[in-house]
Amino acid sequence: MTKTVEITGAAACTSRLFDNPLEFVVHDIVVDALTAANTSLGAIDMVVTAASDIMDGVMVATRSEIAGACGRGFMNVPSSAGHALAAAIALIESGQAETILLVGWGEGSKLRQHDYRGILANPFYDRPVGGDPAAMARLQAQRLKADGHLTEADMEQYLNVMAQRTQHQAPGESDPLAWLAPQWCDGAAALVLRAGALPESRGVFISDFGVAFRSYCPSGDDLDPALWVRDAFEHRRDRQALPGQAPVLIEASAPAAFCEARAVRGFLSGQKWHVAEAQINRSGGGAAAHFGPATGLHGLARASGFLADFEAGDDPHCGLVIDLAGPIGQSVTVAMLESRGGPS
Amino acid sequence: VTRATPLGQILGVAQLPMRTRQPRFTYADLLGRVAHEALADAQLEAKDIDGLMIALSPTTLLGIDEPYYWGLAGLPGADRFIGRVQVAAASGIPSLRLACAYIAARRAKRILIVSADLADESPSLGGAIGQLQDPFTDRQFPRNAIVAAAVQMSGYMAAHGLDERDMAHVIVKNRANGAANIYAQLRQAVTLDEVLASPPMAWPIKRLDSSPRTSGAAAIVVGPPDQETHRRPVCATGFGSFVSGRNIGARMVPGDSSYFDGSDLAVAGRKAYAMANVTDPATQIDLAEVYASFGVIELISIEALGLAGGSNAARRLGEGAFMRDAALPVNPSGGATCGNPISSAGLIRIIEAVHQLRGDGGERQVKRPVDRAVVSAIGGTFQSHEVTVLQA
Numbered sequence: 001m002t003k004t005v006e007i008t009g010a011a012a013c014t015s016r017l018f019d020n021p022l023e024f025v026v027h028d029i030v031v032d033a034l035t036a037a038n039t040s041l042g043a044i045d046m047v048v049t050a051a052s053d054i055m056d057g058v059m060v061a062t063r064s065e066i067a068g069a070c071g072r073g074f075m076n077v078p079s080s081a082g083h084a085l086a087a088a089i090a091l092i093e094s095g096q097a098e099t100i101l102l103v104g105w106g107e108g109s110k111l112r113q114h115d116y117r118g119i120l121a122n123p124f125y126d127r128p129v130g131g132d133p134a135a136m137a138r139l140q141a142q143r144l145k146a147d148g149h150l151t152e153a154d155m156e157q158y159l160n161v162m163a164q165r166t167q168h169q170a171p172g173e174s175d176p177l178a179w180l181a182p183q184w185c186d187g188a189a190a191l192v193l194r195a196g197a198l199p200e201s202r203g204v205f206i207s208d209f210g211v212a213f214r215s216y217c218p219s220g221d222d223l224d225p226a227l228w229v230r231d232a233f234e235h236r237r238d239r240q241a242l243p244g245q246a247p248v249l250i251e252a253s254a255p256a257a258f259c260e261a262r263a264v265r266g267f268l269s270g271q272k273w274h275v276a277e278a279q280i281n282r283s284g285g286g287a288a289a290h291f292g293p294a295t296g297l298h299g300l301a302r303a304s305g306f307l308a309d310f311e312a313g314d315d316p317h318c319g320l321v322i323d324l325a326g327p328i329g330q331s332v333t334v335a336m337l338e339s340r341g342g343p344s
Numbered sequence: 345v346t347r348a349t350p351l352g353q354i355l356g357v358a359q360l361p362m363r364t365r366q367p368r369f370t371y372a373d374l375l376g377r378v379a380h381e382a383l384a385d386a387q388l389e390a391k392d393i394d395g396l397m398i399a400l401s402p403t404t405l406l407g408i409d410e411p412y413y414w415g416l417a418g419l420p421g422a423d424r425f426i427g428r429v430q431v432a433a434a435s436g437i438p439s440l441r442l443a444c445a446y447i448a449a450r451r452a453k454r455i456l457i458v459s460a461d462l463a464d465e466s467p468s469l470g471g472a473i474g475q476l477q478d479p480f481t482d483r484q485f486p487r488n489a490i491v492a493a494a495v496q497m498s499g500y501m502a503a504h505g506l507d508e509r510d511m512a513h514v515i516v517k518n519r520a521n522g523a524a525n526i527y528a529q530l531r532q533a534v535t536l537d538e539v540l541a542s543p544p545m546a547w548p549i550k551r552l553d554s555s556p557r558t559s560g561a562a563a564i565v566v567g568p569p570d571q572e573t574h575r576r577p578v579c580a581t582g583f584g585s586f587v588s589g590r591n592i593g594a595r596m597v598p599g600d601s602s603y604f605d606g607s608d609l610a611v612a613g614r615k616a617y618a619m620a621n622v623t624d625p626a627t628q629i630d631l632a633e634v635y636a637s638f639g640v641i642e643l644i645s646i647e648a649l650g651l652a653g654g655s656n657a658a659r660r661l662g663e664g665a666f667m668r669d670a671a672l673p674v675n676p677s678g679g680a681t682c683g684n685p686i687s688s689a690g691l692i693r694i695i696e697a698v699h700q701l702r703g704d705g706g707e708r709q710v711k712r713p714v715d716r717a718v719v720s721a722i723g724g725t726f727q728s729h730e731v732t733v734l735q736a
Contacts, residue, residue: 046585047587060401060402060430060431060432060723060724060728061432061587061591061723061724061725061727061728062591064587064727064728065587065590065591069587070587070588070590071586071587072586072587073584073585073586073587073615074431074585074586074587074728075429075431075438075441075442075585076429076430076431077427077428077429077430077442078428078430079412079425079427079428080427083426083427083428084427086426086427086451087426087427087429087442087445089449090442090445090446090448090449090451091441091442091445093445093448093449093451094351094444094445094446094448094449095448096351096441096444096445096448096583119410120410120413120414121413121414122413122414123414124370125414126414211424211425211426212423212424213396213416213422213423213424213425214423215413215414215416215417215418215422216413216414216417231423235424237449237450237451326413327413330413331425
């Protein structure tokens, strides 16, 4: 018998450039999440982090200390926010932990001047011909455009809308192709997850998740992130149990605006639900404020907050969090959130 | 011992012979080879795998960069990659833990965990490990893994009234064990005098007290505890994790003795033992595989895991304890001082314990029956501690 997982507290922030050192920002976010959960670090069994080697340049021992893991169990799952979330859920569902602090961060501002993600590319086939993530993203966008899935004007507008929601500076006319690349920023997010009791609690739960993955150079026609999201959604554990109603909101994160927009729109086009445009990426999404593989935790934190505050009386309502990490967003996690009728 | 609830079964294992260099293999080659050998060992096919994980320590140590976007293509379960686990050299144990959690939560049926290192291609192993140290309290003097171990070893010697000869026994034991391990990188037995005469690196650490720089790979397949297998089944029954986290300089304060007595590892051990219903490890554990990149770390680990029954491990070892034919063998594989591919180090300790529990360890199989084993690993410079109990 597996347990349900409740989000009892969350906090997140992004900034074009953190004013304070990273460890202080993460500390404050962790404290905010614990406060929101009405708990303390002493009540945490295990800390799970999503902290990338290439994003922060510090070793895992330092990461564990930054996240508050000293004196607790620890697991670092840096490949994506979705992977770290899935790990935390599995640990709770299996009974190996009761309460988990999930923390992620990244100093993406460093990559604004020099995007060194080229080290993610295959050193044998891709790097020798310049196949770095930026080139792969252009190839992906070109393919999606040729297939009629996007237009440049639409993507430019999408990114501008999202940038306004993030309250970061919009790329504007200075870079008309900004929708092809991550809009780098600094960011951090923390969530408190615990084994929940669904019938009694009125909080926000993670009811299910699914994952999908494609290698760096997907073969054939498989460059469409919407297909990857569908694949992840179909591989939920309880995939027979479709949501009782349409999601009231979606928070998505991808390394570029076109990838994010296509992933959400293409996925929704295959569903029977209608989700209002205003409820898709209310936070601005992950492409317009991107801080690396942990970015999706920002969307998760914001989604849980939106759901908790949602005006829906006593009716349960659900939301989707879609995380596309990796150079072209090929590491996909879809998490389903469920709220039991507003703030508990 | 009250029988513990099995959390996940290790269905198949594979490792490659450890070598200083692996010039015939790319990183992806290493992963592919161990992945398919582990599947063959489990008598499974690629279609049976519905989750893939990589245990991967800091990539700067490995001569490769974030390889999961290109090194996993074509591996069994690659379309269900569920993440990289990175707790430095300890990564193998939390990977197993996470695989067991996925399976217990019915989110996967069989998970393949792979790992590999090409350490010889790293431009600066010492420089990378130097990142472990605090830039303010530690890096101001020549701090690296060897100096850190030297501080630990000199403190341990002073606390227990031991000399370098006492400390050399553990290396002699491991190298003798490694001579029988076909996967070991260092397969020559050494004498006490040879250890003592080896070139000093940072007193009291000498070259033979230290693990070599190693390239290698390992993989395991994890499945449900009740899956039928063609051999003696081995299950994980307990896990413990504990982080000290603080850098060494910040731990040299009154009241914090964990760097010298392993009290943090002891916490992780107690968690694992509690889950596995082990109440007296010195009598209830039949074998231990502990990750120790230096001899002193093995001695501290033996004590912290309660395997020395409250006695000093170095003295017990000098009396013949923990040898391959002893009541409680420790590192009958030779341990990390006979080969240390850092990302794979934790998985290799698990694999060696599995062979002993199955009874198919070949020349390195211990003579006494093995029903329960403890495996430990340490990430960073004694900063993250991971323990698992395996039971046949």
